[in-house]
């Protein structure tokens with residue numbers, strides 16, 4: 695297991711280094727940072743009114759759009775949440791994306807491409823954001839017309855999830871949504887996608903798998 699893991703990490707490093715050689719302007723690449731939030735769905739109060747966030751969705755509900763992707767399909771991650779509860783939330787989100795067969799998220803104890811974490815919202819428990827992803831990408835590198843990512847960090851906001859009585863399954867859906875952003879996906883216009891801007895009940899579904907496959911084709 696360890697040897698296999700090392701093998702795939704080395705392969706990943708080799709592929710990444712090989713490709714960056716092919717980009718002469720790599721040395722002058724600027725890293726641009728982005729923020730994606732997930733709005734709370736308050737099913738605890740009345741009929742699931744969603745507060746809007748700043749992530750406008752475009753395109754068809756059958757294909758989750760993307761703006762970015764990683765250079766290789768093998769992507770390293772690290773879970774920074776301390777509690778076993780949130781470790782399990784993030785682990786099942788990782789498993790769900792790995793089951794798509796499009797990308798291979800590999801756990802590392804070293805420097806990870808994606809860091810999965812948990813914290814309290816700095817805006818307080820009544821904030822309308824239950825998850826957030828910060829991601830950085832190179833401004834002069836693209837693959838399939840998508841910006842190539844440099845790093846990503848996703849959070850589930852515990853205090854907000856508690857305040858709106860999210861179940862473990864619902865927190866896992868939020869984790870899947872944030873991890874979707876960390877893989878480069880954007881918001882889907884349809885509620886049948888985990889990338890709907892205010893996902894709560896929805897897990898990764900066909901439009902998301904199709905969108906990911908399209909990005910990493």
Ligand SMILES: [Zn+2]
Nearest residue numbers: 730731732891
């Ligand atoms: Zn989002």
